[in-house]
Amino acid sequence: MNRWQLLRILLLATTFGGVLLVLLKTILYPPIADSLHNRTSSFVFPAAVPLAGWQSLESKPLNHQTAKSSNFVPGRQYRYIQKGLTLDIEMRYLVDPNADVNTFIKSYTPISSSAKQVLSVLRRREGIGFYSLFVHQQRAYLSACINFRGGSTVTDRQFWQNRNTRDVFSSRFVSWFLGQSPLRNPGCLWAHLSVPLKNYSHEEAYQTLENAWVPWYKWWHPRFPNP
Template sequence: MIRWCRNNPLAVVWGITVLVWGVAIAIFQPQIPQVAPYPFPQVIPLADWTFTDSQPLTPDQTPDSQDIPGEVVSGQRYDYHQGDTHLHIEMRYLAQTNGDLKALIKHQTGSLGTVLKSVESVGEFSLFTQGDASQLDACINPQGTSTVTSDQFKRNRTLYDWRSGRFLGWILGQTPLHDNRCLWTRMTFSTSSDATSAAQAQALASTWKDWHQWWQSHFPPSAKTP
């Protein structure tokens, strides 16, 4: 063993460095930050839609709470109309989440694969139509595209959190390595017109692009450790 160490000094130095680094991380592991309730804007502009109303969501207004991954910190409901067509949007700010909406969606649709959609530069979302209403669910990420499953959320966080320099803050014990927050968005589009299911779904997907774009530059600021 001693002979091997003499013949491989760089390997020894690297091994010691990794050991010291690991011990330092274990000692100075940052605390999980307390995410403060986010005061949602009362009005959010949405192209081609007329704003009707906005109200905070209370904890008892969270459907299927057992399927919500993480802590619901705060929420807001927004209502818009466009003639005889109505748009109802519920936003919930989730902390310490894995972004997994699969169980929630499966309870409503019976399947995830048939309702999972994707739009380039926007991301993944679920979309289905029942009768005269279409519903969309997605997780708006702090950075990057929207997601529906935990795998998508994890890939997004790994990619963008490393790019944002969080690794250095993690090493210094100032912030968690990953920003595990999400704006769970549920959009419901209903109309009394004779629009087909395909037309409803297309209109809702178009509205979702505008909504997601607005939140990309207005996502709640990240929490800091005490």
């Protein structure tokens, strides 16, 4: 093999390797399609959502923008009552490459980014997924990201692990191959539940939130927007 043949082989190998790397990057880290953003802005939350054991009081749209974020994010606040205890639930639909609940809290709620209590407790429930619990200014919170496939998540790493394992190895691959949809669904239905502490301990408030979270998750998960 002469020098020119060797150079030609090296050039072909380099070109093939570059194409392969681009293909892998497209599969594992695809750009968020414009269609997903269009679906986000057009998604409408229902005015009423049943919650077992709780009486619905009211619901109202959330401001699409906050002082800390200029992104358009559809959302709705739901309020329930049980034995004199009020439960507030904020729901938002986000398409974000950084699907970290802690970041969402700091961007879309009045909770200060310096609040050390945020995400102080991370729990997982079989058949549901991960969720975070914390206390801030005499309110207890439960926060989690409902995924299109796989259980709920709290961290960005958990979210994209779901996408890389649940979405890639699913029927979405055929739709992606035909150019009909992105390979992974980067949407998140972010649920942010809270109750006042009043005379309750932190753990008692957490138990109340967890009991409400299970039926809430089970109602929303099969109704996840499908791009």
